[in-house]
Amino acid sequence: MNIQITGGEMGHLEELAGRLDRALAGADAALAASYPGERGVRQPVHTVYVPGDRYAAQAVAEWSAEAGRVLAEHGHSAAEVADVFDLRPDLAAEVYDRVRAKLDTEPIEDLRIDFEDGYGARPDADEDAAVLAAARALAATVHDGSAPPFHGIRIKSFEAPTRHRGLRTLDLFLGELAREAGLGDGLVITLPKVTSVEQVSAMVTALDALETAHGIAAGSLRFEIQVETPQAILGSDGTALVARMIAAGAGRVTGLHYGTYDYSASLGVAAAHQSMEHPVADHAKDVMQVAAAGTGVFVSDGSTNMLPVGDPEAVRSAWRLHARLVGRSLARGIYQGWDLHPAQLPSRYIATYAFFREGLEVAAARLRAYVHGGDSSYLDEPATAAALAAFVLRGVECGAVTADEVERLAGVDRSHLARLARRRVD
Structure with a gap:
């Protein structure tokens, strides 16, 4: 049996949602102002x-x-x-x-x-x-x-x-x-x-x-x-x-x-x-x-x-x-x-490059499965996908990995990585 709900029957929810929007408008604005998200710029290592x-x-x-x-x-x-x-x-x-x-x-x-x-x-x-x-x-x-x-x-x-x-x-x-x-x-x-x-x-x-x-x-x-x-x-x-x-x-x-x-x-x-x-x-x-x-x-x-x-x-x-x-x-x-x-520069870059390269293949595979579908032993949510993308993007930006490697392994280009990492542009 199909049950259809008419617009009139949902009117109380629309009115309630409007009240909540008005009540939370200040908090919404404060959240957006205080937590604008990641900037669209590289962080040096x-x-x-x-x-x-x-x-x-x-x-x-x-x-x-x-x-x-x-x-x-x-x-x-x-x-x-x-x-x-x-x-x-x-x-x-x-x-x-x-x-x-x-x-x-x-x-x-x-x-x-x-x-x-x-x-x-x-x-x-x-x-x-x-x-x-x-x-x-x-x-x-x-x-x-x-x-x-x-x-x-x-x-x-x-x-x-x-x-x-x-x-x-x-x-x-x-x-x-x-x-x-x-x-x-x-x-x-x-x-x-x-x-x-x-x-x-x-x-x-x-x-x-x-x-x-x-x-x-x-x-x-x-x-x-x-x-x-x-x-x-x-x-x-x-x-x-x-x-x-x-x-x-x-x-x-x-x-x-x-x-x-x-x-x-x-x-x-x-x-x-x-x-x-x-x-x-x-x-x-x-x-x-x-x-x-x-x-x-x-x-x-x-x-x-x-x-x-x-x-x-x-x-x-x-x-x-x-x-x-x-x-x-x-x-x-x-x-x-x-x-x-x-x-200290050799040890800085050796440690940094080892960190990003050691984690590259697994991170890229998880990104590929998240973006394109396919078998994976991980059930990654959007927040984790953002963290995976940010990890890989940092590796590209410092020179530990190349954008070509990422595209081959994960099937995403650099601009797509930035979007997945939730980078914003000032």
Whole structure:
């Protein structure tokens, strides 16, 4: 027996739905504004920072040469890399040539010219001169195409003792970049040691004013918050201030970057135990990930200060530690970290490429089954399909895999991957 329901009999549901729409309109708008989804941009796998007075136009080339030299000396073949990093021989063979090419063509994905801890406190005249020189050098690399895809400056914090110096440095840097026509989409500003929501609001005010002062397009300057203080994670009122900081950024915040050593020291962790994998670090990054989820704000891990320098065993020991920490971050869903030395680039890329290549075939097969149908031992839902697509797309963007490989294995091209990954376009 067929039962037909007429429009009149459903009228009460239409009226109820209308009431709910009106009641939830504010919440709907707030959700869309606060959680706009992933941005349609690539996230770099790392940030390299170079002290402001040591940065020059040839810095990237110098890092490339030194990273290549160290790899050639201590990991001169795929077999040796397999031994050093405990990789399967076939995986090491897939990774090795790709990493060598990466070190030659794009050794640094994100560069930060540092005028904070890596530079220190100097006379104003000295810092002024160094800032202007750095801006001119960066502009030259933007013009000749040798600048990393992402690049910018870390200023001193907006805490009272350093606020005026940080603002002055930012003003000089942006003004000189604008005069040299060196401003581009890859520019990023890092605000360190943030301790209050008000400092983030102050940064928005400062960028508004500096855009006007230097003829920069309104709203185009973005910045990342460096989470290096316990106040950023838990405020005195018991709330997670880092979530409120994202909102206070008025759409200008692009990233939350964990500061391994400042944060650990602030919690009383002894120097010997300060690490990216200490429980206090994991707690901070867990809060950062939850705060940033769905906002389009990237999360970055910190750094390890055990450098691959010295005798062969010291280099390889530091490589193993670095690679393990990078792999740990990747497995936890944190796809970026900080590198402090050219010799860390081989271990960064070996660990990253191994992560993406090792998971490629299974992820691609699951995507193929989801998109095209077919037998699969997984019953993937849309959210998992988005995660699979995002994983594969990150591998393509950093150079671990090629778009042709993905199309062959998964049957989807790069634009389809982006749609599946729920990338939005600003």
